[in-house]
Amino acid sequence: MTDAIQMACVTLALFCVHQVFSATPTPAHATSCEKKEGSKQSSRDVRLWRLGFWLACGIGMLSKGLATIALIGLPLALLAISSKNYQRLWHALWCWHGLLLAALVAVPWYGMAESAYPGFLNYFFIGEHWMRFTHPGWSGDQYGHAHRYPLGMIWIFWAIAILPWLWIFIRLAWRTLRPTAWAELNEAQRLLWCACLAPLLFFTFSSNIILTYPLTAIPPFAVL
Numbered sequence: 001m002t003d004a005i006q007m008a009c010v011t012l013a014l015f016c017v018h019q020v021f022s023a024t025p026t027p028a029h030a031t032s033c034e035k036k037e038g039s040k041q042s043s044r045d046v047r048l049w050r051l052g053f054w055l056a057c058g059i060g061m062l063s064k065g066l067a068t069i070a071l072i073g074l075p076l077a078l079l080a081i082s083s084k085n086y087q088r089l090w091h092a093l094w095c096w097h098g099l100l101l102a103a104l105v106a107v108p109w110y111g112m113a114e115s116a117y118p119g120f121l122n123y124f125f126i127g128e129h130w131m132r133f134t135h136p137g138w139s140g141d142q143y144g145h146a147h148r149y150p151l152g153m154i155w156i157f158w159a160i161a162i163l164p165w166l167w168i169f170i171r172l173a174w175r176t177l178r179p180t181a182w183a184e185l186n187e188a189q190r191l192l193w194c195a196c197l198a199p200l201l202f203f204t205f206s207s208n209i210i211l212t213y214p215l216t217a218i219p220p221f222a223v224l
Contacts, residue, residue, distance in 0.1 A: 002063045003212040006071070009060035010216040013072045014195050016053035020046050020092050021187055046092075054098030058105030066129050071216050074198035079191055082182065154203040158214040162221065172224060195220035 023042045060068030076093075080086045114121045159166050175181060176193065185193070196217045203213050 001212065003215050005063040006060060006068050007215045007219065009056045009063055009068055010071045010195075011219045013053050013056035013060065014075060014191065014220070016049045016056060017076065017093065018188055018191055019049040020053070021191075023049075047095075050093060050095050051098050051101060053093060054095065054102045055105065058102035061102070061106035062109055065124060070202065071199050074202055075191065075194040078194040078198055079187075082190060082194070083187070149207045149209060151207055152204050153207070154200055154209055154213060157209070157211050158200055158217065160211065161214050161218060165221075169221065189224070192220040192224050196224065 023046050057069060057072060060072065076089055080089045110121065113124075162169055176185065176189075182190070199214060199217045203209050
C-alpha cells in the first residue's frame, strides 16, 4: 500500500510549512551584529525548510501522484482562506529552486514509466486521478477494483479510524471550529485543524474510496 508513504510525505510537507512560518525572530534587545547573524541564520533555516517542503512534494508525486499534492495543498488553501492572508503563504513557500527540486525527483520516473509502458501517463493521471473519483464503479482500474460507497462515507471511515478517540474529536471540533473560538487559535493550531479536515472534506464527494483514505488526517489530529 502506498497510503503510508503518502501520509509521511503530507505530514513532512506540512511540518516544513510550520517550520517556515515559525522561524525564530531575533530578540529585540540583541546587538546589531547579533541581529544580522540571527537574520542570516533564520534566512538559511527558512530556505532549508522551504526546500524540504518541495522535496516532500516531489516524493509525494512518486507515492500517489497528484492526489498527494492535493492533500498537501488543500490544508494550505483552507488556512489561507480562514486567515485571509494569501500573500503570506505565497511568499513563505514559493521557490523556483524548490519547484525544480520536486521536478527532478518526480519527472524522470514518470518519463521512464511512460517509455516502458506507453499510455501509462493517460491511465494514471486521467484514470486514477479523475475517473476513479468521479465515476462510481469505474471499470478501468488495472490493479484493483472500484468501490461503490454513499457520498460522505469518508466520515464513517474516519470514525472507525479514530474510534477510541472519536468523542475527543467531536468535543474538540465543537469547541474550536466556531468563528469566535477559531479567531483565538494561533497559526500552528489552525494549520493542524486544516490538515485534519482537508482530506475528509476532499473525499466527502467521492464514492470510490477505501478505509485508508483518512490516513493523512490522523497525524494532525494526534498532535491536536
